[in-house]
Amino acid sequence: MVNLTIDNRKIEAEAGRFILDVARENGMVIPTLCSHESIEPTGSCRLCVVEAKQGKKTRIVTSCLYPVAEGMTVDTRSERVMNVRRLVLQLLLARCPESEQLREMAAEMGVEAEDRFTPDKDNVKCILCRMCVRTCEKVVGVSAIGFSYRGTEKNVCTPFKEESTTCIGCGACAYICPTGHIEMESTGDTRTIWGRTFKMKTCKVCGRYFAPEDQLVYISEKTGVPAEDLAVCISCR
Ligand code: FES
Structure with missing residues (x-):
């Protein structure tokens, strides 16, 4: 077992488990698109990013693929995290402007389609998450x-x-x-x-x-x- 902190809460978790799973088990919500309990994560959508601090290093990581570690401090909603998430969502929206699910998620996060990303002309709704x-x-x-x-x-x-x-x-x-x-x-x-x-x-x-x-x-x-x-x-x- 390892001891870590997620959003200022002290948590004990099994070593090697992914941050997303541990956070969810503890009632925390991290937005995801390509995560489902029936299949292994592959980190395709990048929406689940969080900030993980270990020692002196702080990194933005995909929580569905990043394992917890002793002494780690995780922030799931820091300003840096939210900026990256918004950017990811803007890019996904540009690819799939017609996806109802993406639009809802964007509305929840206060994200609007940006002119600097040209919307996909084919209007697909696929984000290639596999x-x-x-x-x-x-x-x-x-x-x-x-x-x-x-x-x-x-x-x-x-x-x-x-x-x-x-x-x-x-x-x-x-x-x-x-x-x-x-x-x-x-x-x-x-x-x-x-x-x-x-x-x-x-x-x-x-x-x-x-x-x-x-x-x-x-x-x-x-x-x-x-x-x-x-x-x-x-x-x-
Ligand atoms: S849930 Fe899609 S990258 Fe982690």
Whole structure:
């Protein structure tokens, strides 16, 4: 265990844990976009920056990837931290001016789009955090999407931008996306995502459509549980 101070509070934490996790466990709020408990952090969005002082050195660090240490002093809202966060948010807003989530976050932090950063002409809502790609690969295990092109043209898509044969329509990518970039529409007995339409299965207890048939087949093959036994929605389990 190590002893540190976060925002003037003395805290004891397990050595090696990340500042963000420790701060959250102690009820402190640090804004993030690319952090989720289901996947490893990669430090993409840079919104979680904090000021960490160790000995005589004070540095701005990404709290989702920076481990706590004995005697460390952390400030999550210093003027320097807030300036960096505002700048990061302005850059993200310039890339994704249409993202409702980013706009809300900016409004909360009193950040407005700046003229010096030219808004992206394509109006994408993707901040290239890879949350969707990594979730599809590491959590779902199908790798149906990835990144194409480079530089400003870089974007997330299915291979060759064609209808994905490996996608199971689970929607985990849309769920995890922090900026609402991935479009998914579930209407009645169908769900459309990544340009492909999936047939939905009804829950055998309540009768509501709850998951794509392809997803249940995939889980059944992975776990050995008969697909029919999986046909019960979360509320009825
Ligand atoms: S949450 Fe740390 S960089 Fe995004």
